[in-house]
Amino acid sequence: MNSPKRIDVHQHILPPEYGDWLYKQGVVGAGGINLPEWSVDGALDVMDTFGIARSILSVSTPGVHLGDDREARVMARVVNDYAAQVVSDYPEKFGYFATLTLPDVDGAIAEANHAFTVQNADGVVLIANSRGLYLGDQAFDPLMEELNRHHAVVFVHPGELPGGSVDGIPSFAMDFLLDTTRAAFNLVKNNVPRRYPNLKFVLAHAGGFLPFASHRMAIAMVATGARDPFEALRDFADFYYDTALSGSPAALPSLLAFANPGHVLYGSDWPFAPVAAGAYFNSLLDSNETLDERTRAGISHRNAQFLFPRFLAHPVSDAT
Incomplete structure (x- = not known):
């Protein structure tokens, strides 16, 4: 079948100066994957191959x-x-999530304000933990307050776990999923979504383990005395989730059963996820006969259009 045109909320960018700087710092990869090549032409080619009309770029x-x-x-x-x-x-063709400087909160606030008031950013990207300090920590409250003032979309992307990885198991395979899950738990445990109600959080890779383990995590809220478990479940479900590397017939039903309607968005994870991986997960999405047309169009582009005003100005057609 021909896929509807997609809006990709999880596509990465590697500016040349940034890539050179990483290499000079001794960083040659991320999550067990070598730093990939990136160019505008390469991004546009992949978008054409995958049927992506528009992408939001992030570091x-x-x-x-x-x-x-x-x-x-x-x-x-x-x-x-x-x-x-x-x-x-x-x-x-493109929007972007601004990169901030956590755990440097003052720098992050200044850069967020510049990105929204001068550069028309579509949101910000935050790593789930910043040098061991997870999103939701009270140290980050001043930044949350500033982002709340801007009605920001916050894309939560995983990083390396503070404890390090296990030899022979690439971080992207499991540790990244746990990192996102920890951040989601900490955000809800510390009531960040309700204290800053203008924020909309997008969790990468279907929220890691969150949809599958959400009820178990809600019980943990009781054990720690942190939150009412039913409120916590509602807050978990109110996050947005992307399908990057997560559109399989095993993962997608759990995500759709858990997330609030309209809160599942398409993601490719290119170029860290190579074309072959993206094509595989796209084929699983496109061939999934359990998805009705409304749900399919929502994941593909409709849900993102409602979340990002930039794309409402040039809406993507539902036509296949």
């Missing part, structure tokens, strides 16, 4: 904070200026 882990606040602030501006220029050059 992946490790982000820009490798231990030095000043250096992180400089590099955040470099990558955001680059991404904003790509969007300016191709306004009907």
